[in-house]
Amino acid sequence: MRTAMANRLTPYMFMAPAVIIMAIALMYPLGYMVWGSFRDWNPSQTIGEAEFVGLKNYIFLWNDPNFHESLGVTLRFAFFVVTIEMIIGVGLALLLDREIRGISILRTMFILPMMIAPVVVGLMWRYMYHPTVGTFNRFLDSIGLPRVDWLGDYALTSVIIADIWQWTPFIFILSLAALQSLPRSALEAARIDGATAWQQIIHIKLPLMMPVLIVTALLRLIDAFKVLEVILVMTEGGPGLSTEILALRISRTATEFRELGVAAAMSNYLLILLLLLTVGMFAFNRWQEARAARLNALVEEES
Amino acid sequence: MFKALKTTAVGLTTAAIMVGAAFANPYEEYAGTTLIVNFPAHPHYNAAMKVLPEFTKETGIEVEVDQLPYLKMRERQTLELAQDEGEYDLIAYVVFSKADYVFADQLENLAKYFMNPKLADPSYDADDLIDGYVENIGVAGGTKGYLPGKTGSLFGIPFGSETSVLAYRKDIFEKHGIAEPKNYDQLLDAACKIPEVEPGMGGMASRAASGHQASHAFLLHLAPLGGRVFDDAWNPIINNAAGVEAANALKTIVDCGPEGAMSFGPSEAANAFASGQAAMFMDSIAFMPGFEDPERSQVVGKVGYAMHPEGVRRGSQTGGFGIGIPKNAENKEAAFLLMQWLTSKQGDLMVAMEGGNPSRFSTYQDAGLNEKYPFAATFGEALKYADPDWRPIIPVWGKINADIGTTMSKVLTEDLDIQEALDGVAERTRAVMDDAGYYTWQ
Amino acid sequence: MSTPNSRANPAFYAVIALLVFMSVGPVILMFMNSFKLDVDIISGTSGLIFLPTIQNYEKALCDVLWYEPDHIDFCSLKFGNAFINSLIIALVSTALTLVIGCMAAYALVRFRFMGRDTVSLSTLMVRMVPPAVLLVPVFGLWNNEFCLDRDGLIGGAIRDTFGGRGDVCLAGTHSGIILIYVAMNLPFVIWILQSFIVQVPRSLEEAARVDGAGPFQVFFKVVLPLIKPGLAAAAIFTFRIAWNEYLLASALSDRDTRTVPILIVNNMSEFNVEWGVIMATGMLLAIPPIIFTLLASRQIITGMTAGAVKG
Helix, strand or coil: CHHHHHHHHHHHHHHHHHHHHHHHHHHHHHHHHHHHCCEECCCCCCCCCCEECCCHHHHHHHCCHHHHHHHHHHHHHHHHHHHHHHHHHHHHHHHCCCCCCCHHHHHHHHHHHHHCCHHHHHHHHHHHCCCCCCHHHHHHHHCCCCCCCCCCCCHHHHHHHHHHHHHHHHHHHHHHHHHHCCCHHHHHHHHHCCCCHHHHHHHHHHHHHHHHHHHHHHHHHHHHCCCCHHHHHHCCCCCCCCCCCHHHHHHHHHHCCCCHHHHHHHHHHHHHHHHHHHHHHHHHHHHHHHHHHHHHHHHHHHC | CHHHHHHHHHHHHHHHHHHHCCCCCCCHHHCCCEEEEEEECCHHHHHHHHHHHHHHHHHCCEEEEEEECHHHHHHHHHHHHCCCCCCCCEEEEECCHHHHHHHCCCECCCHHHHHCCCCCCCCCCHHHECHHHHHHHHEECCHHHCCCCCCCEECCEEEEEEEEEEEEEHHHHHHCCCCCCCEHHHHHHHHHHHHHHCCCCEEEECCCCCCHHHHHHHHHHHCCCCCCCECCCCCECCCCHHHHHHHHHHHHHHHCCCCCHHHCCHHHHHHHHHCCCEEEEEEEHHHHHHHCCCCCCCCCCCEEEEECCECCCCCECEEEEEEECECCCCCHHHHHHHHHHHHCHHHHHHHHHCCCCCCEHHHHHCHHHHHHCCCHHHHHHHHCCECCCCCCCCCCHHHHHHHHHHHHHHHHHHCCCHHHHHHHHHHHHHHHHHHCCCCCCC | CCCCCCCCCHHHHHHHHHHHHHHHHHHHHHHHHCCCCHHHHHHCCCCCCCCCCCHHHHHHCCCCCCCCCCCCCCCCCCHHHHHHHHHHHHHHHHHHHHHHHHHHHHHHHHCCCCCHHHHHHHHHHHHCCCHHHHHHHHHHHHHHHCEECCCCHHHHHHHHHHCCCCCEECCCCHHHHHHHHHHHHHHHHHHHHHHHHCCCCHHHHHHHHHCCCCHHHHHHHHHHHHCHHHHHHHHHHHHHHHHHCCHHHHHHCCCCCCCHHHHHHHHHCCCCCCHHHHHHHHHHHHHHHHHHHHHHHHHHHHHHHHHHHHC
16 A cells, blocks of 8 residues: 555656756746736846836837847847758758768767857857957958958848857758668669659658758757857847847846846747747647658558 | 855965054054955956055955956846845946935945044045046935035045047148047038048047947037036926037038948947047047057057037036945945045056046146156046036936937937937937926926 | 768868868867967967967966966956856756756656646746746846845854855855756756657566566666666756856856856956957866767767757
């Protein structure tokens, strides 16, 4: 009887620490934030002292051109980063999908950028983009081309390039793994039918890789909304608001403008946006599994 | 654990020092105390860092400095000062924090320290402190709440205070026979003439980036051109003729400025001048020593320094930092001794010789300083016209400042109609002020 | 071409060389610049020929050096202190996350109990929360709510032992930062470990149970050793995030608990940027992750693919 009881409790005991920590340090804070977003709250007040203002913060943001601009920057950044990284990453994987001596060393080199702190990535690129002492403008000088104001006129592009440098390897390695686990038989069959390399890629490899690619893209998309340090160090959101992504705007609103309520409301908007993405990803996963199951069932029936 | 170890180590060193300084002096009672002070990362405070060991040697009071970038410093302070017991014994604060801190009752009134015969140094000579700075940075509670006046009292002492001067390229001006700009007409003429006669070079480098920078640049011209943000009854008058003229001046300057001028912050603007992309630069004196540093500047020796040109009146900016004692500090009296030492005649001069910005008339007259920094004389002259009222330091200023900055940036980049834009600012400002209760008595 | 092509194709190798150059180049550039004087960095007497100096490192590490270099006027960068903070925070939070995450993942895979689906769904959801979103609530809670009264029993004891002033709050302590890192990393660790635990054959566990082992013994003696690769992957990823994180640490740390990323960001926004010193601090921050990458690239890749492909 006692062992049965213990056995029934076991899973809860295993889960308990994780659940408690996540409840205290994630769920409670998120609830606290929702509560705080209805208040006019500055950092030297406790939340109890802050005045309740209803939906004022949300309405303010809804009409705030700076928030719109920042949202636009965020969406542009996420879109370009994911698209370009997917194209380059998958392209490279298709190109390099063959036996190379020392592939493991190469892969080590490629994952290096991902492992380095975003703060450090930001400072390396800030140096390389520097108008006078930076690597790129020195190079342009030395081949006689005019200098480019990287972090001024082309700030968003420059920031996107840095992110591409850091995260393309992620997509490259994932798609390479997917590529190498493709069923050999399908590729054999295609080759015997006389399909060109190009046809193989379009009609066989890409469709077969698609589930992994979509998950990868969604993971990158969600990570793209988390980017902050690289941009903070490179441009601090400037010039103007041209690189001020939402995460950065939240942090500035909270610390620099001292409007915790508005920052909380902004966080909620961002969360809602991400929630839509997550639900989409989850639904897609489910749908994918269901389809795979259906296909398997079909195949089994036929055989 | 580490903290405990460190304290022991500090205790041991101070004990050793105390043995050395065992004669009667006003500092004796406090020798061995460790003060924790919060300073910004700023050229003036870097200079002060070099002088602090001297203080410890003389007094036996240890100083531990927490140096932060100034916006970070302000964030940290908002948090620390709100607590019952704070970590910092002495803080440096940005001018515009004065209103917040005093209003929230977070800074010590200095009267009781200057009254205390055991603490106050009779040779301090407070009259030597530059008036505009003391009024702007230290005094609160007078006219309009932030200006000097009969009801005002002292909450801090200026340390690392700044005013605006005009730096211009002597060689370029001479080459094209342009005179040193004395007033705004000459300034604007010169700003737009330079790009014509000297292709590739902008007229004047100015802050213009959206937000605080654009607002700062606009206010810089507003005061000398006769404008104010508010009239005496707190009605926004930023949209009157002087306001429009100031905005026009800023627009002219940016339009005739170097490439990319619309996104300049102060350091970009200073860099543009230092690398020869602009012929003029008008901003805080804190940037000026950098132009004479061969490691960072390509215009060493070619720069002339002039007073902020006159509009309908003289009025250069007042800004920078002050030091004050938090209400929740642990060692307030020792902190006062440090504060007094740093801003004394000797302290001020020592910091100035290391590259700091003086806060005393006597320091500006010092022969040694003038020899080391040739522009010191101009700065001293400019100070006489420093305008403590060039921007209102009231608790809601942050919001208004952000609005002015964003609007001004739009004027510069999107060609908004200036009168309309300023009318908008005035209207929103009135709402903010109403919200904050400034019209209660009307 | 999917056919294994062993013929050396020059263009192909050129592409690979270019890729390697692009991904490693900036790091090497930083490494070299960290040994240059600012004058050399700015003057641009380019590239490889310069007199290496350790002045930048001396300046960065001035608080832990046993001697005082002549070129330093005052020591404002407290890098040594920050480095120790970073180490404590990253190591402790990694260890805690692994232990707790492992247990939770095991329960999720092996036991059927009420609310399992909810847990795994919310785990996934939480993974999407950007740190910036946590900034406001964590700042407010850690500073104002998660506190012990200074005059209370435990609070008083802590103040007596460790010194310091005011109420004892989570903000400004190592534990405060560790707590949020553990919470942030748990979902990811659970996600990865799940996919490893699924592969542990059930029969092994049953055999152990028949021999009389309780659920905890089964977990520690049978399951844990089998999922070591997964643990390694999860450990590296957790460490990486805890080591590199800036935003939350900057909101929660005080004078004594600042971590290295905070120090670097603070130093960047100064009036004039001292490139050499910044590169040196950046290099010091990058060294641990670089070592991990070199030693355990296989585990990292396993972790990445497990997280994405199988998730």
